[in-house]
Amino acid sequence: MIIDVRSDTVTKPTPGMLQAIMTAEVGDDVYKEDPTVNELEKYVADFFGMDQALFFPTGSMANQAAIKLHTQPGEQLICDKWAHVYNYEGGGVSFNSGVSCKLVDGKRGLITAQQVSENINPPDFYHSPLTTLVCLENTTNKGGGACYDFSEIERIRTVCDAHSLGLHLDGARLMNALVAKKEDPKKYGKVFDSISLCLSKGLGAPLGTVLAGNKDIMEGAMRVRKVLGGGMRQIGYMAAAGLYALENHVERLVEDHRKAAEIADTLNTLSYVANVEPTETNIVIFYLGNGVSEQRFTDKLHQQDIRISNMGQGKLRVVTHLDYTDAMHDQFLKALKSFS
Numbered sequence: 001m002i003i004d005v006r007s008d009t010v011t012k013p014t015p016g017m018l019q020a021i022m023t024a025e026v027g028d029d030v031y032k033e034d035p036t037v038n039e040l041e042k043y044v045a046d047f048f049g050m051d052q053a054l055f056f057p058t059g060s061m062a063n064q065a066a067i068k069l070h071t072q073p074g075e076q077l078i079c080d081k082w083a084h085v086y087n088y089e090g091g092g093v094s095f096n097s098g099v100s101c102k103l104v105d106g107k108r109g110l111i112t113a114q115q116v117s118e119n120i121n122p123p124d125f126y127h128s129p130l131t132t133l134v135c136l137e138n139t140t141n142k143g144g145g146a147c148y149d150f151s152e153i154e155r156i157r158t159v160c161d162a163h164s165l166g167l168h169l170d171g172a173r174l175m176n177a178l179v180a181k182k183e184d185p186k187k188y189g190k191v192f193d194s195i196s197l198c199l200s201k202g203l204g205a206p207l208g209t210v211l212a213g214n215k216d217i218m219e220g221a222m223r224v225r226k227v228l229g230g231g232m233r234q235i236g237y238m239a240a241a242g243l244y245a246l247e248n249h250v251e252r253l254v255e256d257h258r259k260a261a262e263i264a265d266t267l268n269t270l271s272y273v274a275n276v277e278p279t280e281t282n283i284v285i286f287y288l289g290n291g292v293s294e295q296r297f298t299d300k301l302h303q304q305d306i307r308i309s310n311m312g313q314g315k316l317r318v319v320t321h322l323d324y325t326d327a328m329h330d331q332f333l334k335a336l337k338s339f340s
């Protein structure tokens, strides 16, 4: 038994999901003739109470398309210094949109309305790039699955309105936040101009992200997706996996959160652990004490068929997910306690 808690992307389709894939009705989605893709897009648009949605192969492509739809070359977006759109999308913001990022020094990947406000370039000062977009992430990836307080998002919206800025949400793990905070997705649909929702993280589909937005923003979305090479044909097979995930794998996220909290609690009792970040969802980030070698720690776990992530700068990461069973959980906690 291999216990892989490096990421929530390592899951494999469940038998029910495979069945949904096998029996999906499909068509050519480039002609918008795939009924299952159309159903998925409608499901996600309705879920957020937004006008439209579009299916993308990856979260990076969905975020990059959103940024392209919101901006013109030479402009600037505001995001946290740990943002996925800045750190982990291959420099796509500049490559695809010719846009620069104003990085904000947030807390655990979360930024405030005050910080947004302070980082907007004055629009009549033509020497600096024109600020046109704010990108938030919820939950934060590098920030250890931290969730926004919705009231802060509302304050950020107010700042965006006052300065005519677009507001995009990288919601790769938004479902984790909605479940953890018991929030209404329609509130998110109201406050954001666009939202990307990943189906292949905690939800367990093999691929896919849906970008939801209102008509004005989504108008050019098909064209931008085509330019990025993301027009797909009989992709209803994967949309079926996504629909299955949305219908069956959302409520169970509380299980992942419970296990992550138990891992954090255990780590907090261990003398070789220096610090554990607050654990709100399915990501646990922790640091080893002075003189405890990360390499030796991860090697020791590896010998017991346990894989965790070393994120550098002393950051170790564990992510719970659909395929992380109760038996694995027990064994993992035992292995943590027995390390010395």
Ligand SMILES: *Cc1c(COP(=O)(O)O)cnc(C)c1O
Residues within 6 Å of the ligand: 058, 059, 060, 061, 063, 084, 085, 137, 139, 140, 141, 170, 172, 173, 198, 201, 209
């Ligand atoms: C995983 C992830 C994405 C999307 O990544 P892809 O690998 O391109 O699907 C976007 N944002 C965040 C915060 C993520 O964790």
